[in-house]
Amino acid sequence: MDMMDVDETSAPREGKPVLVILVGAPGSGKSTFGEDVMRSSTRHWVRVCQDTIGNGKAGTKAQCLSSATSALKDGKSVFIDRCNLDREQRSEFIKLGGGLQIDIHAVVLDLPAKLCISRSVKRTGHEGNLQGGRAAAVVNRMLQHKELPKLSEGFNRITFCQNENDVKNAINTYSSLGPLDNLPHGCFGQKNTDSKIQVGIMKFLKRAEVPLAAAPTTSGTEEPTSQTPRNNLYCKDKEALSSISDTDNLETKEVERQEVGSAGSHANQVCPDDIPTLAFPSISTSDFQFNLEKAADIIVEQVAEFLNKFRNARLVLVDLSHKSKILSLVKARIAEKNMDTQKFFTHVGDITHLYSRGGLRCNAIANAANWRLKPGGGGVNAAIFNAAGPELESATKDKVKSLSPGNAAVVPLPSSSPLFTREGVTHVIHVLGPNMNPQRPNYLNNDYNKGCKILQDAYTSLFDGFASILRNHPRIPEGKSEKLERKSLELPVQSDCSSRKYFTGTDQKSKRSDDHGSEKSKKCKGTQDDLGLPFTDSKGEKVDSEHRRIERSRSKAWGSWAQALHQIAMHPEKHKGDLLEISDDVVVLNDIYPKAQKHVLVLARTGGLDCLADVQKKHLQLLNMMHDVGLKWVEKFLSENASLVFRLGYHSAPSMRQLHLHVISQDFESTQLKNKKHWNSFNTAFFRDSVDVMDEVSSDGKATLKDDDKLLSMELRCHRCRSAHPNIPRLKSHISSCQSPFPAYLLQNGRLVHAPGEPRNSVQ
DNA sequence: GTTCTAGAAC
DNA sequence: GTTCTAGAAC
Numbered sequence: 001m002d003m004m005d006v007d008e009t010s011a012p013r014e015g016k017p018v019l020v021i022l023v024g025a026p027g028s029g030k031s032t033f034g035e036d037v038m039r040s041s042t043r044h045w046v047r048v049c050q051d052t053i054g055n056g057k058a059g060t061k062a063q064c065l066s067s068a069t070s071a072l073k074d075g076k077s078v079f080i081d082r083c084n085l086d087r088e089q090r091s092e093f094i095k096l097g098g099g100l101q102i103d104i105h106a107v108v109l110d111l112p113a114k115l116c117i118s119r120s121v122k123r124t125g126h127e128g129n130l131q132g133g134r135a136a137a138v139v140n141r142m143l144q145h146k147e148l149p150k151l152s153e154g155f156n157r158i159t160f161c162q163n164e165n166d167v168k169n170a171i172n173t174y175s176s177l178g179p180l181d182n183l184p185h186g187c188f189g190q191k192n193t194d195s196k197i198q199v200g201i202m203k204f205l206k207r208a209e210v211p212l213a214a215a216p217t218t219s220g221t222e223e224p225t226s227q228t229p230r231n232n233l234y235c236k237d238k239e240a241l242s243s244i245s246d247t248d249n250l251e252t253k254e255v256e257r258q259e260v261g262s263a264g265s266h267a268n269q270v271c272p273d274d275i276p277t278l279a280f281p282s283i284s285t286s287d288f289q290f291n292l293e294k295a296a297d298i299i300v301e302q303v304a305e306f307l308n309k310f311r312n313a314r315l316v317l318v319d320l321s322h323k324s325k326i327l328s329l330v331k332a333r334i335a336e337k338n339m340d341t342q343k344f345f346t347h348v349g350d351i352t353h354l355y356s357r358g359g360l361r362c363n364a365i366a367n368a369a370n371w372r373l374k375p376g377g378g379g380v381n382a383a384i385f386n387a388a389g390p391e392l393e394s395a396t397k398d399k400v401k402s403l404s405p406g407n408a409a410v411v412p413l414p415s416s417s418p419l420f421t422r423e424g425v426t427h428v429i430h431v432l433g434p435n436m437n438p439q440r441p442n443y444l445n446n447d448y449n450k451g452c453k454i455l456q457d458a459y460t461s462l463f464d465g466f467a468s469i470l471r472n473h474p475r476i477p478e479g480k481s482e483k484l485e486r487k488s489l490e491l492p493v494q495s496d497c498s499s500r501k502y503f504t505g506t507d508q509k510s511k512r513s514d515d516h517g518s519e520k521s522k523k524c525k526g527t528q529d530d531l532g533l534p535f536t537d538s539k540g541e542k543v544d545s546e547h548r549r550i551e552r553s554r555s556k557a558w559g560s561w562a563q564a565l566h567q568i569a570m571h572p573e574k575h576k577g578d579l580l581e582i583s584d585d586v587v588v589l590n591d592i593y594p595k596a597q598k599h600v601l602v603l604a605r606t607g608g609l610d611c612l613a614d615v616q617k618k619h620l621q622l623l624n625m626m627h628d629v630g631l632k633w634v635e636k637f638l639s640e641n642a643s644l645v646f647r648l649g650y651h652s653a654p655s656m657r658q659l660h661l662h663v664i665s666q667d668f669e670s671t672q673l674k675n676k677k678h679w680n681s682f683n684t685a686f687f688r689d690s691v692d693v694m695d696e697v698s699s700d701g702k703a704t705l706k707d708d709d710k711l712l713s714m715e716l717r718c719h720r721c722r723s724a725h726p727n728i729p730r731l732k733s734h735i736s737s738c739q740s741p742f743p744a745y746l747l748q749n750g751r752l753v754h755a756p757g758e759p760r761n762s763v764q
Numbered sequence: 765g766t767t768c769t770a771g772a773a774c
Numbered sequence: 775g776t777t778c779t780a781g782a783a784c
Contacts, residue, residue, distance in 0.1 A: 560784075561766075
């Protein structure tokens with residue numbers, strides 16, 4: 001037990017009566033706390049409960065005061081069992097201590113609001129008679145006006161409990177408090193909240209359910225080892241909690257801006273868990289057998305340097321075991337140096353399951369790679385390559401071939417990678433550290449002069465890599481990838497031959513039609529088929545795919561309302577007035593319920609082509625043409641409003657029959673965008689970028705579908721800064737002003753299309 | 765795909 | 775009481 005302000009060591013061992021003021025919302029467990037302690041304590045306790053003090057019914061505060069006074073005068077210890085959430089309520093009980101030789105304690109049952117509410121709602125025979133649905137409203141209102149107690153109010157000791165484990169520990173502490181014992185004075189279980197700023201931060205953190213675990217051990221957490229599990233507990237269900245109270249969130253947003261000083265484009269984030277976060281394993285200390293003490297020094301020093309430069313970013317050192325030596329060493333140094341534990345903390349868990357198992361959102365994770373950047377081996381490297389799927393391997397191969405010690409390489413993770421979809425990881429940064437293991441390459445023979453230098457370099461490169469992601473300049477090794485990325489962002493506003501210019505010099509060209517006039521395309525259709533499909537025209541395969549297609553069509557029954565596009569595609573002349581363009585192969589029309597300022601559909605006219613699942617290699621030419629027609633309209637729209645940004649793609653499982661390409665501006669400014677499904681259908685993997693679809697159909701003969709319903713009910717995240725929002729109205733109000741650059745993933749491969757030089761905050 | 769609406773959430 | 779979601783019907 002490491003405690004602070006232990007000023008009782010020299011005091012005579014003579015127990016004083018204790019007045020314990022329980023502080024907590026209904027459902028936080030105040031009564032249970034008192035009862036549990038009284039059951040096993042050797043002290044004489046009296047529980048003064050306002051809910052029952054009037055002959056079993058609710059009484060007044062005055063009754064409580066007098067009842068407490070007389071008990072204390074008898075030398076008994078007292079629990080004040082009422083909410084006591086604001087300072088004023090507490091002050092009168094604190095005054096009771098005035099003439100008496102007693103200790104005044106607060107025990108704060110600061111449990112998640114959700115938990116209190118569910119308990120309040122569930123309980124039936126509770127003395128306070130706060131039952132049913134009204135409980136939620138009451139609990140919320142109370143928590144909104146909550147003021148956490150401070151020593152300066154007159155308490156000798158305050159114990160904060162933020163989870164049930166903390167509560168259990170506190171019950172033990174008070175249960176074992178014999179008649180002759182005193183408890184040390186001070187604040188326990190939470191940072192001292194002496195300044196307004198800290199109160200603000202603590203309130204903010206509590207609401208957003210950030211790991212309070214991050215609080216330094218020096219603040220007197222009685223059991224330092226309980227830190228990390230709390231991390232996990234508190235990060236889960238943040239959406240549920242943050243949605244509990246509007247005013248809370250508004251208030252806390254302010255708090256963050258003014259007091260935490262969050263800077264830059266991410267200042268408008270609701271949840272601190274959305275701060276760009278890099279999780280990294282300790283480099284070189286496992287298989288490479290680097291000295292742990294030295295490594296810990298270097299980690300802390302390099303982290304400090306990074307955090308000096310980047311205020312709005314988090315670093316998390318991850319290891320698998322609670323017993324991890326390197327974690328304890330680093331933890332000790334964090335405490336020693338009084339580092340900001342919101343920005344740098346340790347986490348016990350699997351680096352490939354930080355979100356799904358630990359509730360910790362990390363945009364980037366570091367991989368302790370080998371020099372060949374190959375999967376396998378063991379440890380973190382094997383785990384990350386395994387978890388990320390083959391996508392990481394090929395993405396890595398595209399970026400860089402090998403790595404020398406002291407270097408790092410940033411690899412954007414394809415959105416199809418499970419690490420991306422499940423964990424929200426957008427980048428893997430491979431790092432290679434110094435090797436002190438004679439069995440491994442580049443053995444340094446215990447030369448720690450060199451070793452430390454290389455390890456420093458490794459962390460510097462790692463954090464530089466992370467910084468480059470923050471700036472949305474993925475540091476791509478020289479060569480085609482970077483050119484591709486840059487090129488594909490530029491779309492000349494001139495109206496002719498856009499796609500040709502657009503993709504010139506990139507490897508996209510070969511996959512795409514060089515023209516978008518329907519006449520010409522039709523002419524070369526046969527040629528392309530002959531050239532492009534040398535293998536798939538064997539009889540067997542044709543039958544098979546035909547069969548597949550029919551099977552699919554049969555299984556998907558289209559409702560009557562889903563036929564509109566199909567009717568238009570089959571008989572466009574009947575709908576002439578509603579259409580923007582008609583050709584032999586496609587029809588272009590405004591989406592009847594546009595989900596953004598500009599939202600058009602490029603509709604295929606091919607019969608039997610109902611959705612992306614029906615697309616085969618023979619449709620590649622059509623896909624190319626649809627894309628080009630889409631780009632042509634994008635160009636037109638950009639010439640009218642150069643600030644727009646467009647994305648072209650297909651819904652994995654469309655609601656309307658007949659293959660259609662969405663061309664949609666990324667403002668999502670539309671009253672027709674009304675629900676989660678609307679948002680997620682354009683902003684999760686459910687939306688398949690046209691460029692990716694073409695690539696996949698070209699290489700695999702079919703498009704990958706992400707038609708899991710889970711995608712459509714995912715939490716609402718801003719498509720720019722990825723911050724989470726509790727509901728559609730609030731998401732919309734956020735995106736109306738979010739200026740963050742788009743995630744790196746979207747900036748690649750021409751997924752986003754905008755006018756040259758726009759927007760300014762994007763990749764140059 | 766939308767509209768309607770009950771009831772959950774605030 | 776009002777806002778918001780989500781499921782059913784179309």
